[in-house]
Structure formats: C-alpha cells, structure tokens
Amino acid sequence: MFVGGVLLVQAATIPFTAARSELLWSRLYPIIEYDMYRDPYFEGDRVDATWDIVAVYDSGVTMPLGLETLRMSVWDMHRILYVTVVEKSEQGRENLRSVIRARAPQSERIKELRVLSLPVRVSRSGPETIPATVVMTIPMQ
Amino acid sequence: MLLADRWSRFWFADARYFDLALLRIGVVGFQLYFMLDSNFGALTYVMSLPDELYIATPRILRLMVAPFGLEGPPAATWVFAIFWATLLVGIAGLVGLFTNVALCLFAVGSLFLQALIFSYGDFHHPEAALLICLMALALSPAGKVMSIDAWLRRGDAGGNRVGLLDYSGPYAGWPIRFIQCFFPLMYISAAVAKIAYSDYSLDWANGYTLQYYFIQDDIRKASPLALWASQFHWPILIGQFVVLFYQLTYFIVVPYARLRWIYLPIGLFFHFANYWVLKAPFPQWILLLLLVYIPWAEAFKRLATLQIAASSTPPQLPSTR
Numbered sequence: 001m002f003v004g005g006v007l008l009v010q011a012a013t014i015p016f017t018a019a020r021s022e023l024l025w026s027r028l029y030p031i032i033e034y035d036m037y038r039d040p041y042f043e044g045d046r047v048d049a050t051w052d053i054v055a056v057y058d059s060g061v062t063m064p065l066g067l068e069t070l071r072m073s074v075w076d077m078h079r080i081l082y083v084t085v086v087e088k089s090e091q092g093r094e095n096l097r098s099v100i101r102a103r104a105p106q107s108e109r110i111k112e113l114r115v116l117s118l119p120v121r122v123s124r125s126g127p128e129t130i131p132a133t134v135v136m137t138i139p140m141q
Numbered sequence: 142m143l144l145a146d147r148w149s150r151f152w153f154a155d156a157r158y159f160d161l162a163l164l165r166i167g168v169v170g171f172q173l174y175f176m177l178d179s180n181f182g183a184l185t186y187v188m189s190l191p192d193e194l195y196i197a198t199p200r201i202l203r204l205m206v207a208p209f210g211l212e213g214p215p216a217a218t219w220v221f222a223i224f225w226a227t228l229l230v231g232i233a234g235l236v237g238l239f240t241n242v243a244l245c246l247f248a249v250g251s252l253f254l255q256a257l258i259f260s261y262g263d264f265h266h267p268e269a270a271l272l273i274c275l276m277a278l279a280l281s282p283a284g285k286v287m288s289i290d291a292w293l294r295r296g297d298a299g300g301n302r303v304g305l306l307d308y309s310g311p312y313a314g315w316p317i318r319f320i321q322c323f324f325p326l327m328y329i330s331a332a333v334a335k336i337a338y339s340d341y342s343l344d345w346a347n348g349y350t351l352q353y354y355f356i357q358d359d360i361r362k363a364s365p366l367a368l369w370a371s372q373f374h375w376p377i378l379i380g381q382f383v384v385l386f387y388q389l390t391y392f393i394v395v396p397y398a399r400l401r402w403i404y405l406p407i408g409l410f411f412h413f414a415n416y417w418v419l420k421a422p423f424p425q426w427i428l429l430l431l432l433v434y435i436p437w438a439e440a441f442k443r444l445a446t447l448q449i450a451a452s453s454t455p456p457q458l459p460s461t462r
Contacts (some may be wrong), residue, residue, distance in 0.1 A: 002277065006323075034327045035352075038337075042347065
C-alpha cells in the first residue's frame with residue numbers, strides 16, 4: 001500500500017506539472033514536482049540574477065545593504081526579492097520592510113529602499129554586461 | 142491472476158538482505174551527516190528569521206504541529222530537542238538497534254525538520270527522495286543483517302561472509318525496487334516541466350537556456366567553471382538534448398535492468414557536473430543511484446569467488462614429457 005500509494009501520488013504530480021499548475025509546489029512535501037531549471041531562455045535575455053538593496057536615509061545618504069548586514073542566505077534574499085520585484089507582491093514588500101526594520105543599521109531613519117538590478121545579457125559566446133538599473137523604489141512607511 | 146502474479150513477483154521476488162542493509166547504512170549514515178553538516182545550521186538560521194516569513198507551505202508540517210495548537214513556528218527549544226532526539230534514533234537505526242522503530246522515528250523526525258526548514262519560502266529538491274527512502278526502510282526488514290538486532294538474534298545471518306551475501310528473502314527487495322521505480326518518476330517530472338514551461342515545445346533545449354543558468358549561477362554562487370562553460374553554445378545545446386532524452390527514457394532501466402550500465406554512468410556524470418559547474422549538489426540522488434541500481438551482494442560475491450579462485454590455483458605440475 002505504501003509503495004503503490006507513494007508511486008501513484010508522485011506520478012499524479014506529472015499532469016499538474018504538464019498543466020503548469022501552481023497548485024502543488026511543496027504542499028505535498030516530500031512528494032514534489034522536480035521542476036529544476038525548467039524555464040527556457042533565449043539569445044539576448046537579461047540575467048537578473050542579483051539585486052542590490054540600497055537604503056536611502058532621511059539625510060539623503062545612501063547605503064548598500066548586503067547579505068551580511070541583513071543576516072540572510074542568498075536563497076532567502078533572492079526569494080524575497082523575487083516575490084517583491086518580479087511578482088510585485090505587497091506581502092513580499094512588507095516582509096522586506098520588516099527584515100530591514102529589524103536588521104539594517106539605524107533602520108528608523110531609512111526613508112526608502114531602492115532595488116538595483118545588476119544584469120548581464122546571454123549571447124552565443126557567453127555573458128555580456130549591461131548597465132545596472134533601479135527596478136523598484138519602496139517607501140519604508 | 143497473471144497480472145497479480147507478475148506484480149507479486151516484481152516486488153516480492155527473493156532478494157539479498159545484504160543489499161537492503163547496505164541501503165540502510167548508506168542512507169541513514171548520510172542523513173545523520175547531513176543533519177549535522179547542513180540541517181543544524183539551516184535550523185539555527187530559520188529560527189532567527191522574523192516570524193512573518195514563516196509560511197509553512199508543506200501541509201505535512203501543519204499536520205504534525207496541529208495537535209499542539211500551533212499557528213506560528215514551533216519554539217526553538219522544542220525544535221532543537223527534536224533535532225537531537227532524531228539524531229539519537231538515527232544512530233540506533235544506523236547500527237540496527239530496534240531497527241524498525243528507530244527508523245520510523247528517524248524518518249518522521251527528519252521529515253519534520255526538513256519541512257520546517259522549507260517553511261520560510263526557500264525550497265530545494267534533493268532531500269525529498271532520501272526522506273521517502275527512509276520511510277520505505279522503516280517498513281522493511283532493513284535490520285535483518287548487519288545490525289545489533291541480528292547479532293542479538295544470533296546466527297540468522299550466518300557466520301561467514303559468503304553466507305551473509307547469500308542470505309535472501311521475499312521482503313528484502315521491495316524498498317530497492319521502489320526507489321528504482323521512483324527515480325524514473327522524478328526524471329519524467331523534470332523533463333515534463335522543461336517541455337511544459339516551453340509552451341509544449343523543445344525550446345528549452347536551445348543552448349541559450351543552459352548558458353543562461355551557467356551565467357546566473359556564476360553570479361549567484363561565484364562559480365567560475367560555470368562562467369567558462371557558458372561560452373560553448375553548441376556543446377551545451379547537444380548536452381541539453383541528451384538531458385531531455387535521458388530524463389524521458391530513464392524508465393526503461395526498470396524492465397531492462399542491463400540498460401542501467403549505460404544510464405547509471407550518464408546520470409552520475411550529470412549529477413557530478415551539476416555539482417561542479419552549477420554548484421547544485423544532489424548528493425542524495427548520487428548515493429541512491431549507487432545503492433539501488435548496483436547489485437552489491439552479487440558484486441562482492443563475484444569478487445570473493447575471483448579471490449578464492451586466484452588463491453587456490455593449483456601448483457604447476459612437472460611436465461611428463
């Protein structure tokens with residue numbers, strides 16, 4: 001029963017994956033979809049692999065907030081910024097604010113956060129750098 | 142009736158207890174190492190995160206904490222108490238003391254801790270298969286040989302090496318078979334995801350996709366090997382087609398066991414390349430591939446036979462001519 005059940009449930013995830021459903025993700029853990037490296041990319045696509053967060057203080061001074069300052073892993077930072085920047089989630093924005101309030105130096109004086117994308121472009125012969133851009137400004141209030 | 146017979150023969154044909162015990166020792170040993178090397182740090186880290194980040198996506202975690210009426214994350218004291226208790230029963234499972242009870246508690250504890258680590262948004266793929274294997278081991282006679290339980294029972298396993306390798310039974314093979322069948326499902330899931338998210342085409346295998354991931358992982362994880370590899374468009378494109386073909390056709394190693402000698406090295410190569418180039422380690426998969434697809438008892442037996450044959454070669458007789 002264990003064998004049949006687990007194999008059946010694991011096999012049942014495949015139609016969900018094929019339908020690109022967002023239903024499963026890790027909800028049935030340890031039964032999961034194995035969708036590692038699933039998205040296709042094309043020549044000229046921007047690699048937005050890293051974002052920098054810059055705090056703008058009420059005096060106008062700016063300060064980059066790195067992983068060490070915020071005591072976060074690269075994955076959690078990527079996840080929280082992905083949700084905030086790409087999915088434009090209000091909850092993601094609020095979570096980011098709460099981390100900054102708790103961990104950035106003199107956080108009560110931060111007026112806004114700027115999220116900077118440091119992109120490169122995919123080409124046939126490897127990466128090509130393109131200029132950094134501010135992709136989002138988040139007021140702290 | 143014929144189908145039922147086949148089904149029964151597939152799962153419950155006589156198999157060596159040695160292979161099952163080796164799976165137990167390998168999987169439990171690795172999980173214990175992983176808990177100390179990775180989970181402890183990860184738990185310390187997630188317990189330091191603000192409670193707002195706790196989303197408890199895995200339903201199994203919600204089920205596990207529901208009897209305690211918990212809405213937020215469990216208290217760190219309890220989490221680390223469970224961590225050390227899980228480690229303790231894991232050691233019992235490794236040496237085979239009260240094997241099934243120990244493995245059952247170890248599997249539940251490991252699942253709880255891993256689900257908790259993945260309850261803050263971050264989520265990875267390699268651990269799940271090993272946790273499922275642990276559950277299967279807990280339900281199997283994994284402590285029949287090479288365990289304190291067997292030593293206490295005395296004599297069951299036979300006293301010499303050849304006897305141990307020959308000792309077999311109908312319930313020794315199903316966990317190994319189960320993981321052998323689980324791998325194709327994981328690989329098909331991976332291939333279907335690549336095709337589905339390319340709008341049901343083969344666009345994923347265009348060379349640029351993997352170049353993108355190489356560049357991305359170099360930036361994220363500082364992998365100079367990935368950056369170097371990202372310039373070779375055509376070899377990468379061919380490699381992507383090989384990956385798709387491999388993942389879609391892997392299931393044939395289940396009915397045609399001999400094909401594992403082609404598929405296994407390719408799979409190991411890709412997982413090692415993932416580790417070296419993309420810094421995406423899947424050690425659990427490498428370990429399981431090695432443990433479930435290689436018939437270790439048979440291999441050791443052949444080696445022992447060869448050694449015996451070599452050591453008992455008759456002395457050269459003088460010529461009669």
